[in-house]
Amino acid sequence: MSLQSRDRNRAGQYAAAAGLTLLGSAAGLVAWSRLLVNRHMPLPPALPGRHERIISRRAGALSLYSAGEADGVPLLLIHSINAAANAYEVRPLYLHYRGRRPVYALDLPGFGFSDRSRRRYTPRLMVEAIHAAVDEIRQRHGGCVIDALALSLSASFLARASLECSDAYRSLALISPTGFDAQLSGEGPPDGHRGRDWLRDALDRPPFGRPLFDALVTRPSMRFFLQKTFGSPDIDEDLLNYDYASAHQPGAEHAPWCFIAGHLFPTDTTRLYEQLRLPVWMVHGVRGDFVDYRLVPRVADRPNWRVETLPTGAFPHFEQPEAVMAGYDAFLAQLGAPSARRPG
Secondary structure (H helix, E strand, O other), X not given: OOHHHHHHHHHHHXXXXXXXXXXXXXXXXXXXXHHHOOOOOOOOOOOOOEEEEEEEOOOEEEEEEEEOXXXXXXXXXXXXXXOOOOHHHHHHHHHHHOOOOOEEEEEOOOOOOOOOOOOOOOHHHHXXXXXXXXXXXXXXXXXXXXXXXEEOOHHHHHHHHHHHOXXXXXXXXXXXXXXXXXXXXOOOOOOOEOOOHHHHHXXXXXXXXXXXXXXXXXXXXXXXXXXXXXXXXXXXXXXXXXXXXXXXXXXXXXXXXXXHOOOOXXXXXXXXXXXXXXXXXXXXXXXXXXXXXXXXXXXXXXXXXXXXXXXOOOOHHHHOHHHHHHHHHHHHHOOOOOOEOOOO
């Protein structure tokens, strides 16, 4: 046998061994996921008060928390987008404002107790969910305008929702909003997204889609990503525990795979922010992986914008809740009393 033939045989043997190793690893991953991972963990409500599902024609069944006993302008709180997002992310804000004014918190489609079916999750779907929640809240409060606050990537969804229905809002608040950085800023086609269908189809496909997601949302992995969000090992342990349970529910993988494949990232985020004419309050931290706000000067000097910075990570309302509430309350105090306006 020639040397070349030997090399080819060895290469074939190595390739076969590698293929068997990968096949065995994949089979082991599927078996681990199915036999050892609990995908039906108990998941209590993320927030106290009334918890219900409202039916939206365009966004499906939506989970809505509320504490609406107090008087005042209703406040809607919207969590961020990540592999384990849910309404627990706004818990410090919700607890602070309940009893002081009507306060609501939404689980966006694919997260928490909202519909987690396998479908394509896009910014448009999230905007429709916000429209549905805002319509529901306004109907309960005589058609008055509301204040709304969103975290991270969801700030772009809220911005678009308010532009499409500006008469429904008195003000917007954005905590660590995505879209002022070099990578995810957007001046592309309106109402588009950055999704790659081939990647989403490859990830969110049986039999490996759910096992891969289970490997992504192990407790060490989730701790690692929360530490990157907080910019510190000192994370909120209760948030981690709730996120872990939320990520181990049936259908929990579908929206995160769309997030990872880019479908939830708008193409025109920067333009959305620049188009806002409502009063806007923004706060962000300076630690962690989410500190690129190089495009903020494009809006910071506008009379309707108020931008603040805190020495925190991307969730300042967990690290310095008093400072966040004080800044937001000072912003709200400058707004005039809203007039009641009926949905039109």
